[in-house]
Amino acid sequence: MKIILPVAGKGTRLRPHTHTKAKSLVHVAGKTVLEHIIGRLAPLVASEYIFITDENSAQIEGFMKEKFPQIPCRYTVQKQRLGPAHAVALAAPFIEKGDDVLVVFNDTIFVADLTAIPRLCADADGLIYSKEVEDYQRFGVNVVNDGYITGMVEKPDTPISRLAQVGLYYLKDGRGFMDYLERTIAAGETVKGEYYLPPVFMRMIRDGLRFRAPEIDAWLDCGKPETLLETNRYLLRGRHHVHGEAINTVLVEPVHIAAGAKVRNCILGPNVSIAPGCVIAESIIRDSIVNVDSEVRDLVLHSTILGDSVRLIGAPQRMNIGDHSLIEMEGA
Incomplete structure (x- = not known):
């Protein structure tokens, strides 16, 4: 053949x-x-x-x-x-x-x-x-x-x-x-x-x-x-793999963290793929694909695809909110 x-x-x-x-x-x-x-x-x-x-x-x-x-x-x-x-x-x-x-x-x-x-x-x-x-x-x-x-x-x-x-x-x-x-x-x-x-x-x-x-x-x-x-969601079913570092991090299965990736102080999943060489810190990510050598810090992401060597840096929010308030911070 x-x-x-x-x-x-x-x-x-x-x-x-x-x-x-x-x-x-x-x-x-x-x-x-x-x-x-x-x-x-x-x-x-x-x-x-x-x-x-x-x-x-x-x-x-x-x-x-x-x-x-x-x-x-x-x-x-x-x-x-x-x-x-x-x-x-x-x-x-x-x-x-x-x-x-x-x-x-x-x-x-x-x-x-x-x-x-x-x-x-x-x-x-x-x-x-x-x-x-x-x-x-x-x-x-x-x-x-x-x-x-x-x-x-x-x-x-x-x-x-x-x-x-x-x-x-x-x-x-x-x-x-x-x-x-x-x-x-x-x-x-x-x-x-x-x-x-x-x-x-x-x-x-x-x-x-x-x-x-x-x-x-x-x-x-x-x-x-x-x-x-x-x-990505279909292929990750039943394939929860953590080959890289995941320190002080909550993983909601399924998640794939490749060897050589470093994740700290995060909540990942479900349905997240992290490629080799990535650094993910202080972030919440679900239903997303992060490709090789990318960096994500201080962000909340969902339904996201990041290409190779992307740097995506956010910042924590500081607020002083009184009683009976309603704050809606909607993403895309």
């Missing part, structure tokens, strides 16, 4: 956190998004990981060499932003006859048993992983009949299906999939100037190939600040 990871993209919905780093290197629950994804791919026996990158290629390559030196990786740059199908097609020179392929997009962290792929795909040509959602109008959905996908609808107005595509695809014949990608691109099948995967899959289905739509257990969006915080 070869695993294709398209990690290009500006990550505009996550700005300012993606101004200086690739979106897959944003932290959540004590790890980068990419670390969470690679960890979920570990049970698979892959001969090569193929990264489709952009101008942040050096960041991705350096990260993989540091964190996962044992994984054989290849990198190719998407110089033109022509959509996800175009990005995946850039892996074509490295996919040989007999290769099966797993495509993993990096806006989401998935929870699924990938060791079940051989069983799920025993009588099919591929798997387009899905998740049933209520807000189906926001997604491309799979229409399934008798266990196989018969159609795909982008952002349907009516609930023809609630099985949203989650950006995780398995193809039994990787070389054949690349040929279909190249044919679709040659035919100019674009939406607003970009190439997407559903037209490729529909071309394959019309030619008689069969796809199943297995549901994943959880679909954790990392594409926006608010959903990143939701994912």
Whole structure:
């Protein structure tokens, strides 16, 4: 198996956190998004990981060499932003006859048993992983009949299906999939100037190939600040870890304090991730992510994401308040 990871993209919905780093290197629950994804791919026996990158290629390559030196990786740059199908097609020179392929997009962290792929795909040509959602109008959905996908609808107005595509695809014949990608691109099948995967899959289905739509257990969006915080809450469940210093501090589980972080005279939690090198003092923080080498003092924070090397210094308030007073100090 070869695993294709398209990690290009500006990550505009996550700005300012993606101004200086690739979106897959944003932290959540004590790890980068990419670390969470690679960890979920570990049970698979892959001969090569193929990264489709952009101008942040050096960041991705350096990260993989540091964190996962044992994984054989290849990198190719998407110089033109022509959509996800175009990005995946850039892996074509490295996919040989007999290769099966797993495509993993990096806006989401998935929870699924990938060791079940051989069983799920025993009588099919591929798997387009899905998740049933209520807000189906926001997604491309799979229409399934008798266990196989018969159609795909982008952002349907009516609930023809609630099985949203989650950006995780398995193809039994990787070389054949690349040929279909190249044919679709040659035919100019674009939406607003970009190439997407559903037209490729529909071309394959019309030619008689069969796809199943297995549901994943959880679909954790990392594409926006608010959903990143939701994912942080989900991933921290049952993972109360204190590897750094926590002196004279109350921890409301779950909290992740990385090795090398120092916390003094604080109340942290629930759902707080503190990265290595951070100094947190005289503060109250909940539902937040504090990234590497940041400093927070004398503040009350909630629903907050702090990037790398941020210094956020507040000040205690001094008040002289008489009887029967009402003081409301509301934050954002």
